[in-house]
Amino acid sequence: xxxxxxxxxxxxxxxxxxxxxxxxxxxxxxxxxxxxxxxxxxxxxxxxxxxxxxxxxxxxxxxxxxxxxxxxxxxxxxxxxxxxxxxxxxxxxxxxxxxxxxxxxxxxxxxxxxxxxxxxxxxxxxxxxxxxxxxxxxxxxxxxxxxxxxxxxxxxxxxxxxxxxxxxxxxxxxxxxxxxxxxxxxxxxxxxxxxxxxxxxxxxxxxxxxxxxxxxxxxxxxxxxxxxxxxxxxxxxxxxxxxxxxxxxxxxxxxxxxxxxxxxxxxxxxxxxxxxxxxxxxxxxxxxxxxxxxxxxxxxxxxxxxxxxxxxxxxxxxxxxxxxxxxxxxxxxxxxxxxxxxxxxxxxxxxxxxxxxxxxxxxxxxxxxxxxxxxxxxxxxxxxxxxxxxxxxxxxxxxxxxxxxxxx
Amino acid sequence: xxxxxxxxxxxxxxxxxxxxxxxxxxxxxxxxxxxxxxxxxxxxxxxxxxxxxxxxxxxxxxxxxxxxxxxxxxxxxxxxxxxxxxxxxxxxxxxxxxxxxxxxxxxxxxxxxxxxxxxxxxxxxxxxxxxxxxxxxxxxxxxxxxxxxxxxxxxxxxxxxxxxxxxxxxxxxxxxxxxxxxxxxxxxxxxxxxxxxxxxxxxxxxxxxxxxxxxxxxxxxxxxxxxxxxxxxxxxxxxxxxxxxxxxxxxxxxxxxxxxxxxxxxxxxxxxxxxxxxxxxxxxxxxxxxxxxxxxxxxxxxxxxxxxxxxxxxxxxxxxxxxxxxxxxxxxxxxxxxxxxxxxxxxxxxxxxxxxxxxxxxxxxxxxxxxxxxxxxxxxxxxxxxxxxxxxxxxxxxxxxxxxxxxx
Numbered sequence: 001x002x003x004x005x006x007x008x009x010x011x012x013x014x015x016x017x018x019x020x021x022x023x024x025x026x027x028x029x030x031x032x033x034x035x036x037x038x039x040x041x042x043x044x045x046x047x048x049x050x051x052x053x054x055x056x057x058x059x060x061x062x063x064x065x066x067x068x069x070x071x072x073x074x075x076x077x078x079x080x081x082x083x084x085x086x087x088x089x090x091x092x093x094x095x096x097x098x099x100x101x102x103x104x105x106x107x108x109x110x111x112x113x114x115x116x117x118x119x120x121x122x123x124x125x126x127x128x129x130x131x132x133x134x135x136x137x138x139x140x141x142x143x144x145x146x147x148x149x150x151x152x153x154x155x156x157x158x159x160x161x162x163x164x165x166x167x168x169x170x171x172x173x174x175x176x177x178x179x180x181x182x183x184x185x186x187x188x189x190x191x192x193x194x195x196x197x198x199x200x201x202x203x204x205x206x207x208x209x210x211x212x213x214x215x216x217x218x219x220x221x222x223x224x225x226x227x228x229x230x231x232x233x234x235x236x237x238x239x240x241x242x243x244x245x246x247x248x249x250x251x252x253x254x255x256x257x258x259x260x261x262x263x264x265x266x267x268x269x270x271x272x273x274x275x276x277x278x279x280x281x282x283x284x285x286x287x288x289x290x291x292x293x294x295x296x297x298x299x300x301x302x303x304x305x306x307x308x309x310x311x312x313x314x315x316x317x318x319x320x321x322x323x324x325x326x327x328x329x330x331x332x333x334x335x336x337x338x339x340x341x342x343x344x345x346x347x348x349x350x351x352x353x354x355x356x357x358x359x360x361x362x363x364x365x366x367x368x369x370x371x372x373x374x375x376x377x378x379x380x381x382x383x384x385x386x387x388x389x390x391x392x393x394x395x396x397x398x399x400x401x402x403x404x405x406x407x408x
Numbered sequence: 409x410x411x412x413x414x415x416x417x418x419x420x421x422x423x424x425x426x427x428x429x430x431x432x433x434x435x436x437x438x439x440x441x442x443x444x445x446x447x448x449x450x451x452x453x454x455x456x457x458x459x460x461x462x463x464x465x466x467x468x469x470x471x472x473x474x475x476x477x478x479x480x481x482x483x484x485x486x487x488x489x490x491x492x493x494x495x496x497x498x499x500x501x502x503x504x505x506x507x508x509x510x511x512x513x514x515x516x517x518x519x520x521x522x523x524x525x526x527x528x529x530x531x532x533x534x535x536x537x538x539x540x541x542x543x544x545x546x547x548x549x550x551x552x553x554x555x556x557x558x559x560x561x562x563x564x565x566x567x568x569x570x571x572x573x574x575x576x577x578x579x580x581x582x583x584x585x586x587x588x589x590x591x592x593x594x595x596x597x598x599x600x601x602x603x604x605x606x607x608x609x610x611x612x613x614x615x616x617x618x619x620x621x622x623x624x625x626x627x628x629x630x631x632x633x634x635x636x637x638x639x640x641x642x643x644x645x646x647x648x649x650x651x652x653x654x655x656x657x658x659x660x661x662x663x664x665x666x667x668x669x670x671x672x673x674x675x676x677x678x679x680x681x682x683x684x685x686x687x688x689x690x691x692x693x694x695x696x697x698x699x700x701x702x703x704x705x706x707x708x709x710x711x712x713x714x715x716x717x718x719x720x721x722x723x724x725x726x727x728x729x730x731x732x733x734x735x736x737x738x739x740x741x742x743x744x745x746x747x748x749x750x751x752x753x754x755x756x757x758x759x760x761x762x763x764x765x766x767x768x769x770x771x772x773x774x775x776x777x778x779x780x781x782x783x784x785x786x787x788x789x790x791x792x793x794x795x796x797x798x799x800x801x802x803x804x805x806x807x808x809x810x811x812x813x814x815x816x
């Protein structure tokens with residue numbers, strides 16, 4: 001693995017304070033799956049009654065742990081749940097032996113923790129296609145079970161990192177009927193990030209009470225507007241997993257509390273943005289707002305075409321307001337566009353409209369705008385009311401450095 | 409524009425000898441559209457009776473010259489034809505003024521050459537969205553008309569280069585009924601290269617005789633298996649143009665001569681490969697053969713997903729036999745795949761089958777294979793008989809260097 005010594009320039013100043021979520025506890029350990037001298041496995045335990053929802057990669061070659069989790073979502077909440085996650089090896093494309101590793105890990109976790117195997121979820125992230133040394137993780141299960149602590153969520157965020165340069169966490173608290181409900185989430189991910197999930201593992205915990213089916217519906221809907229609207233490099237992982245655990249320990253039914261779902265959206269958007277801000281080699285965070293498209297779906301196609309274009313991303317890296325490449329990306333996206341109805345802004349700077357550069361456009365102003373760390377590109381198609389916002393980062397030498405030598 | 413001082417390591421040893429095509433002549437000049445001290449405009453003249461076929465970008469934001477050419481393809485061949493091409497400015501996304509530039513260029517070319525304006529085709533390549541100084545080209549038309557020479561095709565290939573590091577040419581001659589028919593083509597292109605054409609301009613000339621409708625049908629079909637199967641960076645230009653001019657001056661009807669169409673295929677494939685070999689920053693030429701797919705269309709989707717994956721391309725740049733990323737690309741492509749039916753080879757090295765790495769696979773062998781300049785990746789889906797071969801290059805620091813500062 002390439003040496004990653006510098007924290008992303010886009011990283012938040014500090015890991016946020018995450019509230020304790022009653023009914024959830026965490027521990028992490030050094031299992032030596034691949035990395036040395038760092039934690040690489042975390043175990044979260046959820047109290048009986050915890051509803052668990054999940055959204056996973058749509059890859060046709062998804063990993064054994066993902067297939068196992070998908071089969072288990074929607075099961076009986078009465079016995080609680082366990083989530084075991086390791087970094088260093090993704091146990092993806094490991095054939096029958098990969099399934100045996102998942103069986104071993106889930107059965108041993110069930111034995112040690114007392115959680116039934118049908119409620120033990122696992123995830124693995126790291127190199128694809130190499131044998132999973134699951135015995136190293138099994139050897140740490142007693143330690144992980146004994147060390148459970150409701151305050152150790154930050155250590156869990158660290159243990160699941162791969163090429164991440166900073167641990168990712170986010171939290172919100174809301175008042176519902178005079179009582180406090182908390183939401184705390186962690187994530188990892190920095191490359192192979194594209195729609196339909198990403199090389200991302202995201203775990204969110206709340207003490208709010210919501211029954212499983214509703215939790216699942218809302219999670220999927222919010223995922224479509226957050227994690228499915230980010231991209232680093234257009235590549236999609238075989239292992240993406242997003243799980244939301246509602247312990248209900250606050251005693252507050254959050255099902256119909258709009259403030260709760262809004263807070264969940266904010267946590268998910270914050271984590272999604274942090275993943276982009278840790279994009280491999282990223283030096284710029286870019287928001288792309290598409291409006292006036294023929295449909296929301298078309299707006300997303302245009303947004304992602306811009307966000308994934310290597311020519312757009314390298315221009316951003318070079319601080320070049322090369323709006324011609326945005327026109328190019330819209331043209332190639334396949335969604336409806338009419339050249340002479342496009343309006344393009346960089347931030348508040350009107351760049352182009354009516355099929356050409358604006359008469360008021362001054363390249364020097366745009367060049368100045370491009371020096372900022374956070375950039376906004378706005379495109380109005382002039383066709384309808386479809387809209388979507390997506391987020392990405394630039395494409396730099398750092399991306400090549402990290403990925404041309406990931407496994408050495 | 410970034411300084412490009414080194415010729416691609418993948419360039420052919422020399423520009424090939426191109427045969428004179430009776431009925432076709434060429435001239436180039438320094439118009440100073442953008443570049444200094446190099447030719448940047450070429451004019452080709454075709455004798456009366458020349459059939460002209462063309463395939464163009466499918467971009468929704470295609471340039472004014474492309475729209476003008478598309479409207480003219482299929483016109484009356486009796487008056488011959490003229491093709492005027494400049495580099496330095498693409499006259500794309502230049503609104504109404506862009507159309508006026510095309511009008512000016514085609515009308516002035518018609519006036520100077522005597523070719524009717526309905527048979528004057530133009531193309532422009534270079535920066536998007538900047539005003540086209542067409543008057544600089546118009547000022548050179550007399551010179552270009554006077555200097556016409558059947559042997560100056562190589563100079564024409566040089567005049568249309570932008571970030572290209574070498575001029576691209578290819579030729580074949582075939583015997584039909586005891587007579588010789590020749591085909592000679594030139595191309596430019598090195599970035600923004602993706603299916604549905606690319607930032608590519610390709611002009612092919614033959615003295616064979618084929619009527620226009622048939623020429624058009626065959627050109628489009630061969631384009632689908634050659635230029636539409638290459639990708640450098642997944643980006644698609646607003647200006648792509650491929651034209652084929654059959655002067656018929658050999659007096660040989662080539663319509664039903666299989667050898668003629670095979671030779672045309674070879675010229676087009678050779679030029680397509682040269683475009684990839686001049687891919688911005690490329691150090692490896694990669695052929696990706698997909699077999700066993702559910703359909704040919706699925707095979708192409710898988711092939712392009714691998715060829716366009718930044719993670720696959722950076723692994724190749726790093727000489728890393730990271731076949732896990734190939735599995736990832738297949739998984740995300742959206743076309744049918746079953747993880748446990750995949751078979752993957754690097755050249756003759758069996759890498760993976762039955763859902764996992766082959767028991768005979770030795771990473772050291774694969775790593776040795778990856779050091780070669782020309783690489784072959786073979787993927788069998790194990791699902792059907794669909795097949796497709798695509799070509800791409802690696803993604804290196806050179807690509808970032810060139811594109812993070814293209815306009816400065």
